[in-house]
Amino acid sequence: QKEVEQNSGPLSVPEGAIASLNCTYSDRVSQSFFWYRQYSGKSPELIMSIYSNGDKEDGRFTAQLNKASQYVSLLIRDSQPSDSATYLCAATGGFKTIFGAGTRLFVKA
Amino acid sequence: GAVVSQHPSWVICKSGTSVKIECRSLDFQATTMFWYRQFPKQSLMLMATSNEGSKATYEQGVEKDKFLINHASLTLSTLTVTSAHPEDSSFYICSAYTAVVAGVTDTQYFGPGTRLTVL
Numbered sequence: 367q368k369e370v371e372q373n374s375g376p377l378s379v380p381e382g383a384i385a386s387l388n389c390t391y392s393d394r395v396s397q398s399f400f401w402y403r404q405y406s407g408k409s410p411e412l413i414m415s416i417y418s419n420g421d422k423e424d425g426r427f428t429a430q431l432n433k434a435s436q437y438v439s440l441l442i443r444d445s446q447p448s449d450s451a452t453y454l455c456a457a458t459g460g461f462k463t464i465f466g467a468g469t470r471l472f473v474k475a
Numbered sequence: 476g477a478v479v480s481q482h483p484s485w486v487i488c489k490s491g492t493s494v495k496i497e498c499r500s501l502d503f504q505a506t507t508m509f510w511y512r513q514f515p516k517q518s519l520m521l522m523a524t525s526n527e528g529s530k531a532t533y534e535q536g537v538e539k540d541k542f543l544i545n546h547a548s549l550t551l552s553t554l555t556v557t558s559a560h561p562e563d564s565s566f567y568i569c570s571a572y573t574a575v576v577a578g579v580t581d582t583q584y585f586g587p588g589t590r591l592t593v594l
Contacts, residue, residue, distance in 0.1 A: 407590075409587050
């Protein structure tokens with residue numbers, strides 16, 4: 367059974383802090399990894415993609431991938447209340463995408 | 476780029492009626508579209524995978540005769556909920572898969588979702 371595991375949270379951080387979201391995956395075939403943000407009552411929105419080991423930065427977001435450990439993370443710097451949402455991790459391999467159940471993030475003003 | 480639309484955004488219907496939901500990729504071609512269902516405070520549940528010009532592949536436990544999927548073109552897939560009942564009330568979300576759009580490879584772009592309420 368291919369799985370993507372995330373801590374369901376909620377993860378609560380103060381405004382301005384760094385939020386760290388983690389994800390592990392079980393399928394070594396997975397080649398591509400994504401983070402989606404989903405606000406309550408809305409559909410998921412792609413915010414980051416990462417394909418190779420290391421860090422990838424985009425604005426306040428940094429995705430980290432370690433294929434040896436089968437681990438993906440998302441760091442959100444200078445967290446804002448508007449970042450409060452559920453963050454979904456996804457892994458794609460062999461034309462199949464597996465989504466994690468999501469981590470709820472709450473940024474306190 | 477990579478915009479996916481869904482129509483309608485919300486629908487209320489009586490029990491026993493059928494509802495059709497459209498999913499369109501507006502600025503790219505999608506050989507594959509996915510249909511998900513999401514209940515309140517729960518994660519996405521993949522219902523079926525739809526490939527253009529062929530029959531959809533349904534996930535275990537999803538009734539293919541109840542949830543009819545048609546993928547007639549590279550930009551349009553439809554989901555029809557037949558003889559809807561209150562337990563079918565949910566948030567239905569489609570996504571379109573593309574190999575490469577704007578430098579992002581191998582990913583799905585989601586439509587805004589359709590909220591179905593069956594009375």
